[in-house]
Amino acid sequence: MTDIHPQLLNAVDDPEPLLADDRFCIQRKHDGKRLLLHKQGFEITGINRRGIECGFPESIRAAVAALPHNFLLDGEAVGDTFHVFDLLEVRFTDLRHVPYKVRLVELLNLLASTEQSAIQWVATHNGKEAKRRTFDELKGDNAEGVVFKRIGAPYSPGRPNSGGDQLKYKFVETASVIVNAINAKRSVAIAVWENGTLVSAGNVTVPVNQLIPQVGDVIEARYLYAMEGSGSLFQPVYLGVRDDIMAAECTRDQLKFRREEVAA
Numbered sequence: 001m002t003d004i005h006p007q008l009l010n011a012v013d014d015p016e017p018l019l020a021d022d023r024f025c026i027q028r029k030h031d032g033k034r035l036l037l038h039k040q041g042f043e044i045t046g047i048n049r050r051g052i053e054c055g056f057p058e059s060i061r062a063a064v065a066a067l068p069h070n071f072l073l074d075g076e077a078v079g080d081t082f083h084v085f086d087l088l089e090v091r092f093t094d095l096r097h098v099p100y101k102v103r104l105v106e107l108l109n110l111l112a113s114t115e116q117s118a119i120q121w122v123a124t125h126n127g128k129e130a131k132r133r134t135f136d137e138l139k140g141d142n143a144e145g146v147v148f149k150r151i152g153a154p155y156s157p158g159r160p161n162s163g164g165d166q167l168k169y170k171f172v173e174t175a176s177v178i179v180n181a182i183n184a185k186r187s188v189a190i191a192v193w194e195n196g197t198l199v200s201a202g203n204v205t206v207p208v209n210q211l212i213p214q215v216g217d218v219i220e221a222r223y224l225y226a227m228e229g230s231g232s233l234f235q236p237v238y239l240g241v242r243d244d245i246m247a248a249e250c251t252r253d254q255l256k257f258r259r260e261e262v263a264a
Contacts, residue, residue: 005051008159015169018148026131029145032078048244063118085122096155145170194252202232226255
């Protein structure tokens, strides 16, 4: 465990008020693993969304080592690329209390100091027209979703009970579920917690280019909706193991059910 924790986002059902609010910028929500990178001299530490030290690709480590100064970055790791969207510390100065727009400028100055490809800045857009255009383009590109950030807000570790200065809107549904059994033909049974009991969420096929997870592993799955009667995910797609999410977080209330079935 470390004493460093990321700011976690609540979801919104309606993005329109945030698209119209000039106090918020918009960014792409990447489909990867949350990762903070802490550089102190020659020591580089990866930290996951639970505040626990974790490993990360060597390509990212080399890119971080090439950047000057000591710093603490926040972003999302997708394969061998780190998509960075915030700078929390630099040159032993804590930036969490300053507005996001100031931290963003400091981040861009840091990244501009060295040419490399393993660390990519997450493009940020302001203004109603630019935000709407970005929103429509990302939705058309089948992105996972978008993130709205209040440009004048500080960085607040943890997740607020509701609302907040950083919010997400997803174009597709994803869920963290528990592997309950290994089936034939590269399929695993999945389950979620409901009132202290593991209940089935159906099955998902593991792609041939990925290792089959073990019983008890937490995995991430993309799906269209969950069926109210059986609780199964409809057209689930296996995304990978989530070693940064606890099994206790895999609850049924995270699932999005098909509206007509809920109404029935």
